[in-house]
Amino acid sequence: MTRETLSRRFLTRIQNFIGPGTTRVGWREMVIAGLAALVGIWAVYALTSWVAGPWAAILMVGSMGAAAVLLFAVPHGALSQPWPVFGGQIVSAVIGVSAAAWIPDPALAAGVAVGGAIAAMQLLRCVHPPGGATALIAVIGGAPVHELGYLYLLVPVLVNTAILFVVAVIANYPFAWRRYPIGLARWDEPPAPPLTSAHLQAAVRDLNVMVDITPAELEAIARSAIAHATQDTSPLQVPIGERYVHAEAGESVTIHKRFEGDEASQGRGRVTLNVVRRENEADPDASGKSTD
16 A cells, blocks of 8 residues: 555545534625624624623623524524524523522532533523523623523523524525525425435434434435436446346446555455446447446
């Protein structure tokens, strides 16, 4: 195996380990998300500063800034939809205020607030990562936040969340492919796959981990992937090993072995299976052999 092959495999393993994002967006998407976040956070900071003072505004913007990333940069994410956004923020605020009021030790109160918020959001199926910051702010926000008590749920949490939600709906609505919430989005649908939404949701449940994608978008991705697959004319590539190949009468199978790197690598590589129909059994040129 050559040094170049080893380096390529090492880089691939590193890439798989760190998990870089798979989605690339154009400048238009960046501008939409950036401008919408600018307007939303400006409104959030102005309101919170007026109600609870500059210090509370600084803390609250931390939570709402994280929410802005979800609503404006990932508007179709499962964690960005209305129920996770409102439910996650409100239930986290309730637990945060309760922890601050009932637990005198700030460190313990902070831990209970965030841990309790996570458990409650999972229980109510409204996981929204900024909710953890909202719960924590209720504990460490200082006197201006503590004096609000459970009014903290209404102002600034609920009002600020509503501001971001309205800005997200308005900013995304002119663009049919990225409307928010995802139920308003519209995509060009390729031919329907031999799958249903129920199949896709069952497959996601089988993973037994949180997947940040909605069923509607998952189905759109599946449709697009199948459409691409029907247009793919590249040879079928499978790992080398024991294979059973069936060819109908009048067809032949040619197996080409292609090695990656040194051919003395004891069978490591891949094979290309080409199945073709003979037009003339006596013609040796119709054997289906091809070169790579």
